[in-house]
Amino acid sequence: MVETNPEVTPASLDSLTDLGGEVVRLYGPRFQNEPAVVYREIRRKHGPVAPVLLESDVPAWLVLGYREVLHVTSNPQIFGRDSRRWNAWAAIPADWAIRPYAEYQPCSVFTEGDEHRRRGGALSDALAAVDQFELRHDVERIADGLIDFFASSGKADLMTQYALRLPVLTIARLFGLPDAEAPTLAADIATSADEGEEAVRAHQRVVARMRRLVEEKQERPGSDYPSRLLAHSAGLPPEEIPTDLFLTMGAAQLTTADWMGNTLRLMLTDDRFSLNLSGGRRSVGQALNEVLWEETPTQNFVGRWAIQDTRLAGQHIRKGDAVVLGLAAANADPLVRPASYARTSGNHAYMSFSHGLHGCPQPAREIAEAIVETAIEVLLDRLPHIALAVPENELQWRPSVWMRGLISLPVVFSPM
Template sequence: MISPHRSPADDPHADAATLYGPRFQNNPAQVYREMRRKHGAVAPVLLEGGVPAWCVLGYREVHHVTSNPGLFGRDSRRWNCWNAVSHDWSLRPYVAYQPSVAFTEGDEHRRRGGALAEALADVDEFELRTQVERICDRLIDGFAGRGEADLIAEYTHQIPLLALLKIYGLREDEAPPLIRDVARSGEEGEEAIQAHERIVARMLKLAKEKRRNPGRDVPSFLQAHPVGFTDHEIATDLFVTMGAGYLTTSDWIGNAIRLMLTDERFAVTLSGGRRSVGQALDEVLWEDTPTQNFVGRWATQDTWLGGQRIREGDLLVLGLAAANTDPLVRPDCGTGTVGNQAHLSFSHGEHGCPFPAQEIARLITTTSIEVLLDRLPDVALAVAPDALVWRPSVWMRGLTALPVTFTGC
């Protein structure tokens, strides 16, 4: 597909890399390296369906884009390729404008983003930790006697959403359909679109319920905030927070457990290894971050970035995983990650992940792994490491399954 504002003769996407398909799914790091060698810090790419975009691979370039919202905005309505994508394009839910905090700009974003950050900061972390410990114990109780389990389906994919249900004031019996739909919404295809629509509808219903019967939860906090949210605004913000908080946190847990079960540096302290948990979580954010790419930013005017001519309305994909391994800022990847929080896994700038959300995610991930190691100290991978399968997604990096064995109890 040729960008509508360029002729085939000078189209820079004629030899663009594809950010989809088995090769990208199985080894995205290799794809990023090849893109960097060929194009530098900013590379032309094709998203599913042959849709053109620019992938920002350089650490400094991602920092520049996220630090300049006036030049690279979040309102997707300025995209110059809307006439080139079909209505059922599977990535449309991530790109189509919604009245959520994720697509607001300027003063409106600062008001709404600030209110959402306040709502998350109001969460009682001591109470949340206690709730997460109970959730983890209950899930482990369900498979502890078998001596084997799939930690993705039976553990990591359930914990963050069950914790979010508490934060949102939802009943726990609503978890199964939400778990299925949020997981599907992070994939590709028609089911992703339908799952997205069902989640937003449930969040709208929740917003209306909390307006009638407020409680000590995030939607009630937003209802009472002086910003004056509408129910639909709250619903879309709750969906964005759920999508960002659930899948990324789930994959953060799963990727860290995989690292601890497959890397001998962590295996030597696994059975007693609380000291290793924080190190594993930090290393995953650098080397195998759950959010590998983020869509996106749209150029508000013609400009240059990383040696590439960016036209007004062009879509930029933030290559967070690639930026974290940029050899210009990390010539020796795999070293120096302990305690180093300079990664871009939470993005950067006013549209980066709010600090209270980062704190909640770290609390959930740390608690989940610590409880697992306390309960199942001899847990071991049940298959060869290279037999593990990564979920197909241009945005997320997570496993489809993590089979393990342990001494039953």
């Protein structure tokens, strides 16, 4: 059964109506370990839009339906990104772990209309300037260096020693940061997406580093992402760029690392991709695509806030209500992916990168795919006879309502 909280006082849920006496907690051990099962149970009880409680029992609406997510993301005049509209701010704890990602900040993520197009266009242009050939070459060198550290041991943790390190080392170079800072940044970014007070402190540390980085690039610009943002014709205020840098780095590091880890897990545990991996019946590209459907790194996204009273899938959404985009649940919506048609090969209609004006920019998607695909290909080329070191059911997932990623991925292989 779904973990529920039938004793929540009406005052804390006054914006959620027609609850039927139960509101699902979208956190806790069961959700962490079996999110797909929880989504199915929520869908059976409430349909494609459901009342939920986030960490600290903060009320919100979870949109699980594919068509409903498409509707929300395609209608910014009804569901906006400016979180200052939220009617529950007075009840949000100051140390709420999700606050850094939900509280309004003057950056592209929370702007709307023409202002968002201006800011988002600058970010997209700066990312589009990344040379894909050079990027893949850098990833190959970084991957080889990381593999060299554990290749002779015959064992490794592909999350802590590879998937969580490689993206941030690559991104650090795109940002013009020294390699030595990458491990600390990776740890803080990962912590900022988890639960608890330390998530807030980790977010503050990363933003502080981005502020210093902007100051450094103002004094000594280079051929890097922050320098291109500072020089862009959109004229972004330098004091507002650090938040965009944090969100870009955070999204790139977390989603890319988990995309890599989840794909490696699939290839290590699914016979369709095995055959010593390097000779697998399906390609790395097919595995990457399947993971975006079945185990997408970004499970949920907060969010949108109702600009006016409206109805969505029969639910009364009041002005100022928070709406969480259930990207993973939408990908599994039986109305668009019935059990009789489970194939994902060649199908790129997933919601994993969201949709609409605030969806992940195309250049960012291309960079992430280049990093993950290259990193996995290098790993399989270097260690072709790799195997999972523990039973699949012993793998543990990080406790996060937003991201889906492994804590560790232990493997064994023939020492080099």
